[in-house]
Amino acid sequence: MIAVAKDGATASKTYGAAAGADGEIGSITKGLTGLLYAQALARDEIDSTTTLGDLLDLGDSPASALLLGDVAIHRSGLPRLPEFPKETSMRTRVKAMKRDGTDPYGDTLDEWLAFTRNTRLRRARFRYSNLGYSLLGHALAKAADKPYATLLDERVLRPVGMHDAYVAVTPSDLRASALGGKAKNGTSQSAWTGEGIAPAGMVRATASDLEALVQGLAGITELPGADALEPQAKGQPPTQVGAAWMITPARGRMVTWHNGMTGGFASFVGADRDAGIAVGIMTAVAADVTHYGFKAIDSVLA
Numbered sequence: 622m623i624a625v626a627k628d629g630a631t632a633s634k635t636y637g638a639a640a641g642a643d644g645e646i647g648s649i650t651k652g653l654t655g656l657l658y659a660q661a662l663a664r665d666e667i668d669s670t671t672t673l674g675d676l677l678d679l680g681d682s683p684a685s686a687l688l689l690g691d692v693a694i695h696r697s698g699l700p701r702l703p704e705f706p707k708e709t710s711m712r713t714r715v716k717a718m719k720r721d722g723t724d725p726y727g728d729t730l731d732e733w734l735a736f737t738r739n740t741r742l743r744r745a746r747f748r749y750s751n752l753g754y755s756l757l758g759h760a761l762a763k764a765a766d767k768p769y770a771t772l773l774d775e776r777v778l779r780p781v782g783m784h785d786a787y788v789a790v791t792p793s794d795l796r797a798s799a800l801g802g803k804a805k806n807g808t809s810q811s812a813w814t815g816e817g818i819a820p821a822g823m824v825r826a827t828a829s830d831l832e833a834l835v836q837g838l839a840g841i842t843e844l845p846g847a848d849a850l851e852p853q854a855k856g857q858p859p860t861q862v863g864a865a866w867m868i869t870p871a872r873g874r875m876v877t878w879h880n881g882m883t884g885g886f887a888s889f890v891g892a893d894r895d896a897g898i899a900v901g902i903m904t905a906v907a908a909d910v911t912h913y914g915f916k917a918i919d920s921v922l923a
Contacts, residue, residue, distance in 0.1 A: 622634070622635050622636070622638075622801055622827070622828040622831060622901075622902070622904070622905045623636075623647050623828070623831075623900070623901065623902050623903075623917075624736065624828060624831035624832035624834075624835050624900065624901040625776070625825075625835065625896045625898075625899070625917075625919050625921060626832070626836045626838070626839035626841055626892075626898060626899040626900075626902050627803060627839070627897070628864055628897070629841055629897070629909065630841075631832050631835065631836045631841065632831055632832065633698075633828040633832035633838075634828060634902075635828040636697050636826070637870055637905075638800055638905070639798075641698055641753060641785065641829075641860075642798050642799075642827065642828075643785060643786070643787075643796065643798050643800065643802045643825040643827045643830075643885040644797055644800045644825060644886050645789075645800070645802065645812070645813055645822075645823075645824075645825055645827055645881070645885070645886040645888075646824050646825065646826050646828070646881050646888045646890075646903060646907055647822050647824050647880075647881025647882050647883045647886060647887070648751070648814075648819065648821065648879065648881040648882065649824070649879050649880065649881040649888055649889075649890055650819075650821060650822045650823060650824040650881070650882065651752075651754045651820075651821055651865040651879060652779040652821070652849075652865045652866050652890070653773060653777050653824060654691075654754055654757060654758040654761070654773070654820045654821070654865060655693065655846070655863065655864030655865030655866055656776075656777050656844070656846030656847070656849050657758065657761050657772060657776055657846060657850035658689070658757060658761060658846070658849060658865075659745060659765070659846035659847070659848040659849040659864055659865050660722075660776055660845055661761050661764055661765070662845040662848075663848070666761075666764040666765060667760075667761070667764050667841060667876065669688070669690055670688070671688070671689045671760075672685065672686055672687055672688055672689065673685055673686075673687050673689065673756055673760055673902065674686060674687075674804060675760075676759075676760040676763040676764055677734060677756060677760050677763060678734055679734060679737060679738055680738050681743045682738040682740070682898065683698075683736065683740075683741065683743065684737050684738070684740060684756070687699070687742075689757060689761075691745065692698060692748075692750075692754070692757045693726055693752045693757060693853075693855040693864040693865070694853050694862050694863070695748060695750055695753060695862060695865075696745055696746060696747055696748075696854055697742075697748075697750065697753050698742035698743045698744060698745040698746075698748070699740070699742065699743075699744065699748070699750045699752050699753040700734065700740065700741075700743060700748070700750065700752060701748070701749065701750055701751055701752065701904075702751055702752050702899060703733065703735055703736035703737050703739070703740045703752050704736060704740045704741070706736075706740050706828060707771075707828075711725070713903055714726075718810070718884050719804070719808075722804070722808050722809050722811055722884065722885075723811050724803060724811045724813050724814060724815070724884070725813075725884070725900060726810065726813055726814070726815035726817070726919050727815045728815055728816070728818065728821075729816050730759060730798060730816045730817050730819060731768065731817065732759065733755065733816070734817075734850050735819025737816075740752070741785060741868075744911075747854070747855060747856050747877075747920050748823060748860065750823065751818060751821045752821075752884070754820055754821040754865065755817060755818045755819065755820050755821040757820065758773075758819065758820020759820060761820075762820075769785070769788065769819055769820050770788035770790060770819065773788060773824070774787070774788075774822075775881070776845060776846075777784075777846070779804055779831075780836075780843075780845045780847065781833050781834060781837050781842075781845070782828075782830075782833030782836070782842065783830040783833045783834060784830070784833075785823055785826070785827045785829060785830055786825065786826040786827070786830040787800075787824070788815040788824055788825075789812065789813070789819075789823050789824075789825050790814060790815070790816045790819055790823065790839065791814050792812065792814050794814065795812055796825075797882065798827070799825065799868070799875040800905050801885065801905070802883065802884065802885015802886045802905045802906065802907065803818055803859060803885050803905065803906050803907070804884060804885060804906075804907050805906060805907050805908045810883075810884035810907070811883030811884070812882045812885075813884060813885075815870070817905040819854045822881065822908075823885065824842075826903070828846070828869075828871055828903075828917075830897075831890065831901035831902075832901070834890055834898075834901060835890055835892065835899035835900060835901045836898040838850075838877065838890060838891075838892035838894065839892050839897050839898055839899035840897055841893070841897070846886045848863075849863050849864035849865065849866055850863050850866050850868075850877050851863050852868050852893070863877075865880055866878070867879060869892075871915055871918075872919060874893045874895065874918075874922075875890050875893065875894070875895065876892065876893055876915065876918060877891065877892050877894055878890060878891030878892070878914065878915075879891075880909070880910070880911045882907060882909065883907065884907060885905060885907055885913040886903060886904065886905055886907060886908075887903070887904050887906065887907055887908070887909055888896075888901075888902060888903040888910065889901065889902045889903075889905070889910050889911050889914030890902075890914070891912070891915065891918055892918075893918055894921065896908050896922060898918065898921050898922060899918075900914060900917040900918055900921060902917065
């Protein structure tokens with residue numbers, strides 16, 4: 622699937638699947654959660670002093686004292702994933718995924734919070750964290766007194782025009798339009814679902830949804846929570862980071878972007894906001910498309 626926005630116009634196309642098929646956008650979900658974070662600040666539902674423990678049942682764990690603002694810019698000290706029990710370690714889960722194409726997630730929110738309570742913090746510096754963004758999304762949902770999937774639909778998906786996008790919390794959420802994905806070696810992969818990690822990577826979308834998102838990133842339509850796109854801290858040099866969104870200098874322009882990767886899908890959305898152009902790519906093969914996303918931005922501007 623590909624979507625393009627330029628000169629106030631947009632287009633999208635699905636190749637090799639039926640129009641309206643949906644796939645996993647993976648960690649681009651974090652960018653959508655970042656939009657929720659900016660909106661929550663604007664609505665005074667949270668402020669600069671709000672911690673994860675103010676909103677989530679994290680007991681007296683180290684994660685409880687973390688400021689939402691630090692979590693939003695990946696500077697909380699949280700690791701990439703929580704410390705799973707030995708019998709369900711990430712190594713065990715990934716091994717099963719590679720062998721059998723199984724979903725490595727599927728944990729409930731209560732299980733996810735229990736894992737987090739046993740997770741140690743590391744030095745506070747830029748460290749990309751799936752755990753951090755999953756906790757941030759659930760904290761924002763608690764502040765709004767709504768499930769994450771409902772909150773995202775009401776405040777981001779529908780206002781942006783992503784009318785067919787949805788959060789896959791359990792396998793029963795998958796629609797008839799859900800595409801199956803494959804690993805890079807061709808192994809068929811189960812769909813990824815999970816309540817715990819949902820705000821960090823469990824949105825599914827169509828080509829039309831990608832088109833609506835790049836339209837907002839290009840500034841053609843209003844993007845609720847657009848303050849999330851503004852640089853707020855240093856990321857991995859030379860990249861800066863907003864609320865999830867990466868801002869990288871490339872060929873004399875600044876590209877605001879996020880990518881995603883699941884067991885069977887890869888994705889990218891990015892924009893040169895000054896030029897008013899943006900592109901989105903999603904493929905049902907887990908082979909990184911970030912390079913092609915940046916190249917596509919160059920091609921659109923050529």
